[in-house]
Amino acid sequence: MLYNSTQNAAEKVEAAQAISQGISKDGGLFVPQEFPKYDEATFKALLKEDYRGRAKKVFSDFLTDFTADEIADCVEKAYTEEKFGGSNPAPIAYTKLNGRPLNILELWHGPTCAFKDMALQILPHLLTKSLKKTYDGKDAVILVATSGDTGKAALEGFKDVEHTKIIVFYPVNGVSPMQKHQMNTQEGANVKVCAIKGNFDDAQTGVKKIFTTPEISEKLAENNMLFSSANSINWGRLLPQIVYYISAYCDLVNDGKIAFGDKINVVVPTGNFGNILASYYASLMGLPINKFICASNSNNVLTDFINTGVYDKNRHFYTTMSPSMDILVSSNLERLLYKLSGDSDETTRAWMNALKTEGRYEVTDEVKALMQEKFFGGFCDDGQTQATINRLFKEDNYLCDTHTAVAVNVYEQYVAKTGDTTPSIIASTASPYKFSRSVLEAVSPDGILPVNEFDMVDKLNELTGMPVPAPLANLKDKKARFSDVTEANEMPAYVLKALSID
Numbered sequence: 001m002l003y004n005s006t007q008n009a010a011e012k013v014e015a016a017q018a019i020s021q022g023i024s025k026d027g028g029l030f031v032p033q034e035f036p037k038y039d040e041a042t043f044k045a046l047l048k049e050d051y052r053g054r055a056k057k058v059f060s061d062f063l064t065d066f067t068a069d070e071i072a073d074c075v076e077k078a079y080t081e082e083k084f085g086g087s088n089p090a091p092i093a094y095t096k097l098n099g100r101p102l103n104i105l106e107l108w109h110g111p112t113c114a115f116k117d118m119a120l121q122i123l124p125h126l127l128t129k130s131l132k133k134t135y136d137g138k139d140a141v142i143l144v145a146t147s148g149d150t151g152k153a154a155l156e157g158f159k160d161v162e163h164t165k166i167i168v169f170y171p172v173n174g175v176s177p178m179q180k181h182q183m184n185t186q187e188g189a190n191v192k193v194c195a196i197k198g199n200f201d202d203a204q205t206g207v208k209k210i211f212t213t214p215e216i217s218e219k220l221a222e223n224n225m226l227f228s229s230a231n232s233i234n235w236g237r238l239l240p241q242i243v244y245y246i247s248a249y250c251d252l253v254n255d256g257k258i259a260f261g262d263k264i265n266v267v268v269p270t271g272n273f274g275n276i277l278a279s280y281y282a283s284l285m286g287l288p289i290n291k292f293i294c295a296s297n298s299n300n301v302l303t304d305f306i307n308t309g310v311y312d313k314n315r316h317f318y319t320t321m322s323p324s325m326d327i328l329v330s331s332n333l334e335r336l337l338y339k340l341s342g343d344s345d346e347t348t349r350a351w352m353n354a355l356k357t358e359g360r361y362e363v364t365d366e367v368k369a370l371m372q373e374k375f376f377g378g379f380c381d382d383g384q385t386q387a388t389i390n391r392l393f394k395e396d397n398y399l400c401d402t403h404t405a406v407a408v409n410v411y412e413q414y415v416a417k418t419g420d421t422t423p424s425i426i427a428s429t430a431s432p433y434k435f436s437r438s439v440l441e442a443v444s445p446d447g448i449l450p451v452n453e454f455d456m457v458d459k460l461n462e463l464t465g466m467p468v469p470a471p472l473a474n475l476k477d478k479k480a481r482f483s484d485v486t487e488a489n490e491m492p493a494y495v496l497k498a499l500s501i502d
């Protein structure tokens with residue numbers, strides 16, 4: 001299987017090249033030239049497999065330049081019982097709201113308690129094997145600018161992975177105390193964490209600058225290293241996400257919740273559009289999905305886009321209690337546009353250029369119609385988010401985080417508007433304990449809030465009886481290893497020193 005760029009269909013590379021490179025030279029994103037189609041017999045065979053077996057099958061159909069042994073090695077190393085707290089890394093919780101079944105696909109049982117682990121636990125293994133095929137013998141240096149969740153998930157994924165080093169930068173006052181402590185206590189011989197004096201954009205700009213400074217790249221090359229990226233447009237992060245939709249469908253059938261062949265809806269709390277796009281890709285492979293319900297918070301640029309066909313990022317930016325969805329440019333949307341425009345690189349390029357220069361583009365009526373046939377967009381604000389957490393907990397004793405609550409709220413709006421009662425999967429993207437403050441306020445609106453975030457975790461546990469995930473429970477007693485703080489313009493020097501090549 002070969003991969004094109006969304007902005008240049010003539011570009012054709014193998015999976016290992018797409019994963020090593022991250023982004024195409026023309027600035028486009030790598031997409032499979034065609035999607036493998038699964039027939040009834042294939043899906044029936046997957047019913048009998050566990051998560052790892054299903055993952056191996058899906059990976060082998062997309063990574064045709066990897067051997068079966070290489071794929072098995074990646075999957076077995078990533079989705080261990082130890083790391084995901086059970087034999088199924090992505091179990092479904094069957095709960096209900098308003099008397100209606102709610103199938104919640106819990107994607108947060110990994111080491112950092114957010115769904116990014118589903119991809120970032122396997123990406124390092126895919127990447128090291130890809131690099132071996134394309135740039136043999138070099139060590140990969142991963143630089144990450146993070147506003148919280150991605151940095152920790154990347155650190156956990158890359159820690160002690162051979163032939164990799166990872167350096168994470170975060171804005172000194174731009175992450176929660178919990179997130180800061182999660183990163184600063186990170187274990188592993190190949191990791192570094194540094195705060196920068198500035199905001200997330202400063203960190204991001206700093207990283208981009210390092211990537212594109214030739215003298216720094218040369219210095220790395222002299223020392224047998226090269227830069228690589230772990231961000232969410234890398235094909236190696238998207239592919240693992242296709243697996244859990246297929247696996248969840250199999251689980252629904254095996255658990256007797258749907259009959260084999262029945263259609264389902266998926267509901268996804270969306271930021272960069274990677275998670276929901278993975279479900280769309282699963283449907284292109286034959287998974288019977290009826291509707292993709294795209295849930296946003298007050299940063300509702302995607303809701304407007306799905307409803308009007310106009311994407312316009314020139315609007316107020318809200319800081320919400322579902323921060324991983326506080327995004328105005330959803331980068332993975334580019335891959336959907338490419339598909340809906342009939343694999344047109346020219347059309348995709350024109351829209352992406354308009355987005356860059358004017359912050360806005362409008363798709364054709366044809367693309368809009370195709371999109372609206374499959375996608376529903378909705379949003380809710382922080383008040384509605386907390387009300388949803390409260391109702392779900394009161395009605396069925398199920399505790400969800402703020403991002404998941406946005407999805408549940410938008411799902412209710414969808415059902416009210418359309419009357420469509422097709423069985424649905426709600427993607428749950430974080431443990432409620434990761435956002436203890438907002439969740440605690442939601443279940444106990446009149447309670448007194450503890451000052452310290454770790455005390456909030458304990459209080460929430462006391463109130464709800466829901467177990468605290470081990471990685472968060474142990475955190476309080478861990479000693480910080482990292483305390484570096486640097487100016488944004490000192491980042492290049494910091495990187496060279498961290499790699500001992502200054």
Ligand SMILES: *Cc1c(COP(=O)(O)O)cnc(C)c1O
Nearest residue numbers: 270271272273274275324429430
């Ligand atoms: C990253 C993230 C999202 C958004 O996912 P996308 O793939 O970027 O749309 C939603 N919820 C949580 C908790 C996240 O960490």
